[in-house]
Amino acid sequence: MKNLEKQEQELLQEERSVFTAPLQRRSFLQFAGAGAAGVALVAAGCKKDRGDLMTSTGVTLDFKDDFGILNYAYALEQLEAAFYVQVVKTPYASMPANELALLTDIRDHEVAHREFFKNALSTAAIGSLEVNFSKIDFSSRASVLGTAKAFEDLGVSAYNGAGKMIKSVDYLLLAGKIVSVEARHAALIRDLLENGTFANTEVVAASTGLDTSRTPAAVLAIAGGFIKTEVKAINL
Structure with a gap:
């Protein structure tokens, strides 16, 4: 982790929002280069236009193919990224340095x-x-961490629920790598709220040891409360 004082100064001096700043090409390739799957996804993406996904009132997620599922994941990642960007930009009252560092990592x-x-x-x-984010009090630790817990748990359950719908084994591998990170986030946030709750029965079934899963319809119904853009799902 960076020196926290230096990190805070850098955050204060930022002139461009992280929400709109793209990753550097090298960083993106390191993430996607997780293998040929990333390259294949880029190549395939160029063959499909998003015009049929955008409407005058919002966005349509067409679950007839892997692109619909990947855009579904993209929508959820947009929501989570926007939330944590705001959390770090406006830390809640008396946020400890270690919590700022952890939330910055997330x-x-x-x-x-x-x-x-x-x-x-x-x-x-x-x-x-x-x-x-009108329902969130970013000055309150309880509100911020409570929302973080809800978002992380929702994200893990979303990937778990959609995994069976992915046809490409390469894309399934990428989704697995991302959901494992989301699960680490969920465990951390839960322990910040209450030590030892990282894998309680709210998220892991005692009888099977398996994490929860939700259908896309259930996930979008919950996430919709934090998204102004209308998100429509078809061919579920």
């Missing part, structure tokens, strides 16, 4: 995930979503 991961999907999907990507 922000960087979520921005990397968002930019990965945006760059990899290319012209097949949906547009930027407008978020609605």
